[in-house]
Amino acid sequence: MQARLPIGTFINMATVTIGSLLGMYLQNSFPPNINAIIFQAIGLGTILIGMQMSFKIPDGYLLILIFSLIGGGILGELIHLDVFFQNTSEWLKNSLHISNEKFTEGLITAFLLFCIGSMTIVGAIEEGISGKRELLMVKSLLDGVTSIAFASTYGIGVLFSILPMLLFQGGMTVLAVQLQHIFTEKIIAMISAVGGMLIIGIAINLLQLGTINIENLLPSLILAVVFTAIYERFQK
Numbered sequence: 186m187q188a189r190l191p192i193g194t195f196i197n198m199a200t201v202t203i204g205s206l207l208g209m210y211l212q213n214s215f216p217p218n219i220n221a222i223i224f225q226a227i228g229l230g231t232i233l234i235g236m237q238m239s240f241k242i243p244d245g246y247l248l249i250l251i252f253s254l255i256g257g258g259i260l261g262e263l264i265h266l267d268v269f270f271q272n273t274s275e276w277l278k279n280s281l282h283i284s285n286e287k288f289t290e291g292l293i294t295a296f297l298l299f300c301i302g303s304m305t306i307v308g309a310i311e312e313g314i315s316g317k318r319e320l321l322m323v324k325s326l327l328d329g330v331t332s333i334a335f336a337s338t339y340g341i342g343v344l345f346s347i348l349p350m351l352l353f354q355g356g357m358t359v360l361a362v363q364l365q366h367i368f369t370e371k372i373i374a375m376i377s378a379v380g381g382m383l384i385i386g387i388a389i390n391l392l393q394l395g396t397i398n399i400e401n402l403l404p405s406l407i408l409a410v411v412f413t414a415i416y417e418r419f420q421k
Contacts (some may be wrong), residue, residue, distance in 0.1 A: 191355035193321030198347040202328030205344035208336025229337045231388035238381025257405025267400035291342025301380030313361020379409040
C-alpha cells in the first residue's frame with residue numbers, strides 16, 4: 186500500500202496555528218490581574234484533562250504505569266533530557282529572536298495535549314490506512330479551540346508545537362501500515378494514561394503547587410509502550 190500524505194495533520198497544524206495566534210493576541214489585551222486568573226483557570230482545566238486521560242488506564246495495568254513513570258524519569262535524568270530541551274529551546278529562541286520565558290514549557294505542554302492520546306493515534310493510523318479523516322477533523326477543531334486558551338497563557342511555544350505534531354502525528358499516518366500492528370488497544374490506552382499523568386504534572390507546575398521535571402519524564406511514554414507490549418505477550 187502506498188503511503189498517504191498526512192492531510193489531516195496539515196489541517197490540524199493550521200487550526201493550532203490560527204488558535205495560537207488568536208491566543209497570543211488576547212494575551213496582550215488583558216491587564217495583569219485578568220491574565221493571572223486565566224492562568225489559574227487554565228491550570229485547573231489542565232488537571233481535569235490529565236485526569237480524564239489517566240482514567241483510560243486498563244484494569245490491571247496500574248503497576249505498568251507506575252514503573253513506566255519511574256523508569257522514564259530515571260532514564261530522563263541519566264541522559265539529561267531537560268538540558269537537551271533547554272539548550273534546543275535557547276537555540277531556537279535566539280535564532281528566531283523569541284523572548285518568551287515559557288517557550289519550552291508551552292511547546293511541551295501543547296505537544297502532550299495535542300499529540301499524546303487515543304484520538305491522535307487512532308485518527309492518524311486510520312487516515313494512513315483507509316484515507317478517513319473524520320476523527321482528525323474533530324481533533325483539529327478541538328485543538329484549535331484549546332490552543333487559544335493555552336497560547337494566551339504560554340505564548341508562542343504553543344504555536345511551535347506544530348513541528349513535533351508534524352513529525353509524530355504525520356509520521357504515524359505515513360507509516361500507518363507498519364504501526365497498526367504495534368499500537369494495540371491496550372498500548373494506546375497506556376500512552377494516554379501516562380500522558381495524562383504528565384499533563385497533571387504540568388498543571389502542578391502551572392499552579393505553582395510544586396516542581397515536576399516534565400522533560401525528564403517524557404521517556405515514560407516510550408517505556409509504557411515497551412512494558413505493555415511485553416506484558417501483553419506474556420498474557421497470551
